[in-house]
Amino acid sequence: MKLKNPLTEMFGRSPIKPMEEHMTVALQTARELLGFYRASVNEDWTAAEASYNAISKLEQQADELKKQIRLHLPKNLFLPVPRADLLELITRQDKIPNRCKDISGLMLGRKMVFPKQLHEPVEAYLNTAFSTVEQAHTAIAELDQLLETGFGGREMDLVESMVSELNRLEQQTDHQQIALRAELFKLEPELPPVDVIFFYRIIEEMGDLADRAQRTGQRLLQLLAR
Amino acid sequence: MSILADYGTILLVLGCIFCVFMAWGVGANDVANAMGTSVGSGALTIRQAIIIAMVFEFLGAYLAGGEVTATVRKGIIDPAIMAGHPELLVYGMLSALLAAGTWLVIASMLGWPVSTTHSIVGAIVGFAAVGISTSAIAWGKVGTIVASWVVSPVLAGTFSFLLFKSVQWLIFNNEHPEAAARRFIPVYMFLVGFLIAMVTLLKGLKHVFKDSGLKLSYLENTGIAVLIGLIAAAVGFYFLRRVNTQAPQGDNRYANVEKVFAVLMIFTACSMAFAHGSNDVANAVGPLAAIVTVVSSGGAIAAKSAMPGWVLLLGGLGIVVGLATYGYKVIATIGRKITELTPSRGFAAELGAASTVVVASGLGLPISTTHTLVGAVLGVGMARGIGALNLGVIGSIFLSWLVTLPAGAGLAIVFFFMFKSIFGA
Numbered sequence: 001m002k003l004k005n006p007l008t009e010m011f012g013r014s015p016i017k018p019m020e021e022h023m024t025v026a027l028q029t030a031r032e033l034l035g036f037y038r039a040s041v042n043e044d045w046t047a048a049e050a051s052y053n054a055i056s057k058l059e060q061q062a063d064e065l066k067k068q069i070r071l072h073l074p075k076n077l078f079l080p081v082p083r084a085d086l087l088e089l090i091t092r093q094d095k096i097p098n099r100c101k102d103i104s105g106l107m108l109g110r111k112m113v114f115p116k117q118l119h120e121p122v123e124a125y126l127n128t129a130f131s132t133v134e135q136a137h138t139a140i141a142e143l144d145q146l147l148e149t150g151f152g153g154r155e156m157d158l159v160e161s162m163v164s165e166l167n168r169l170e171q172q173t174d175h176q177q178i179a180l181r182a183e184l185f186k187l188e189p190e191l192p193p194v195d196v197i198f199f200y201r202i203i204e205e206m207g208d209l210a211d212r213a214q215r216t217g218q219r220l221l222q223l224l225a226r
Numbered sequence: 227m228s229i230l231a232d233y234g235t236i237l238l239v240l241g242c243i244f245c246v247f248m249a250w251g252v253g254a255n256d257v258a259n260a261m262g263t264s265v266g267s268g269a270l271t272i273r274q275a276i277i278i279a280m281v282f283e284f285l286g287a288y289l290a291g292g293e294v295t296a297t298v299r300k301g302i303i304d305p306a307i308m309a310g311h312p313e314l315l316v317y318g319m320l321s322a323l324l325a326a327g328t329w330l331v332i333a334s335m336l337g338w339p340v341s342t343t344h345s346i347v348g349a350i351v352g353f354a355a356v357g358i359s360t361s362a363i364a365w366g367k368v369g370t371i372v373a374s375w376v377v378s379p380v381l382a383g384t385f386s387f388l389l390f391k392s393v394q395w396l397i398f399n400n401e402h403p404e405a406a407a408r409r410f411i412p413v414y415m416f417l418v419g420f421l422i423a424m425v426t427l428l429k430g431l432k433h434v435f436k437d438s439g440l441k442l443s444y445l446e447n448t449g450i451a452v453l454i455g456l457i458a459a460a461v462g463f464y465f466l467r468r469v470n471t472q473a474p475q476g477d478n479r480y481a482n483v484e485k486v487f488a489v490l491m492i493f494t495a496c497s498m499a500f501a502h503g504s505n506d507v508a509n510a511v512g513p514l515a516a517i518v519t520v521v522s523s524g525g526a527i528a529a530k531s532a533m534p535g536w537v538l539l540l541g542g543l544g545i546v547v548g549l550a551t552y553g554y555k556v557i558a559t560i561g562r563k564i565t566e567l568t569p570s571r572g573f574a575a576e577l578g579a580a581s582t583v584v585v586a587s588g589l590g591l592p593i594s595t596t597h598t599l600v601g602a603v604l605g606v607g608m609a610r611g612i613g614a615l616n617l618g619v620i621g622s623i624f625l626s627w628l629v630t631l632p633a634g635a636g637l638a639i640v641f642f643f644m645f646k647s648i649f650g651a
Binding site (some may be wrong): 006014016072077081144147151 | 263479480559560563566570600607613614620
């Protein structure tokens, strides 16, 4: 006998867990990008391609998750936080894997290898960018605890401090970016001009990755602000 | 009076059969809602839920079901008008039972949510309006009952909202939520025990003790209720000490707090079953009680006649049988689907609903437990405690409850004329 029970019918699909899952996928793409970069430094293009394919796959997975979340947020759903805020937050989250894919796609297509003097600073820079994504993930992972406490109180303070750490990391990438550009500028005369243009572009996009992680955190705070 | 003299025993036996049929339907279907939240939150296993339901549904029906039973028995129809035709009242109540029970089964098969309360009230109003006369119905009382169907979910929602807010403030917002939970939860347990005991003592027990002439003053009642509340808190305290939260936690920092809340949920589950027993069982028992009083008094419809205790027992038994034969399946199904309610949220919803139902029982208002639970869950949602609630569904739920009224009435009218032609009037 099928049972349409009023009590069970009431409960919609909570978007909270899927949001966290989506962010976890975003974090995995960023982690894969680190591997991709190391492969490019070693000029191991088979490994780099494998990495790029993994990033592609994860990016698709993130898209699918995003789509599912949007589909399961109909207008008549009663949510603990405004629906528009959730949709906006997932949009922000989804920009992270996209950027990872852009960076790896461009580098793979042009088989780009940074000049030797820049290997270390670029890696450090990318690591900081990765840390921002990690920190954004940590903040988003608080969503279920926030739901537990009714999106307020002490839990809120905790998320706020997480986001200020995220801001600090993002600022660190800014400083690293400025230093990197200065280094690259010094090397310009010895490098093919077209390559230089693309080095600048990749540096910019890595910075943008950290930016996007930061904006995710900001959006989370806006969602919590009443 | 020859009809009652000739067929009295048959009518009585039929009444008992229909009453058990209806109570069975309540046990098989309706109880699941009362217990599902506890199972869904993981506070109780299905086996535990069934045992609690059996014991406390029965206790609720027997100890606190009298007032509602009295309302169903003699509050909806004006007894003075019926005095000339006692057999009509008997037919009517028989058909009301049969109609409500049948409707319960039909609706369950079709998968519609159905309220036993609505169907029984609809059935009684239906047969009285068509079979006797519209003036036979105490419309004022019916109006109060119908109004309470709207008021009770709102009230339950308000209660559960406030309860959940208090949990947020006192416990989740504390620096050490787990320690706070261990400190405050016994207070909630006291509340559960006190409230249930108070309403039962004030309203329910007079139906049980009325023969022995036991009368307690208001102060004595309060004292006993406080004592019961303290006992509940003490028992809870003992249980709490046995909750081991030393194990490493998962990804949720509040996992341990929820573990502690699960103990509290055992208490609210008991209160929920008690409340459900006190209100919804009475729907099945009320009409039978009316039949019994008419038949045993040889047709005198006395508004003040005593209500036999064994009728309440019968209803309680019917529920237990319904639970044992079929209810556990439904509880399992529902429990699997209500996982959104963690123990802290489920507690707020259950206590909000249970207290509303118990108070309504005390006032003699037949209300729907499921109704109040839906209201209570909404209340927790309003306190931003639930991930997602389908508001669209709620409209259709209310619609299906409203449909129950004419359905119960229509079936009751058909059965009423059937009995009338079988036994003669």
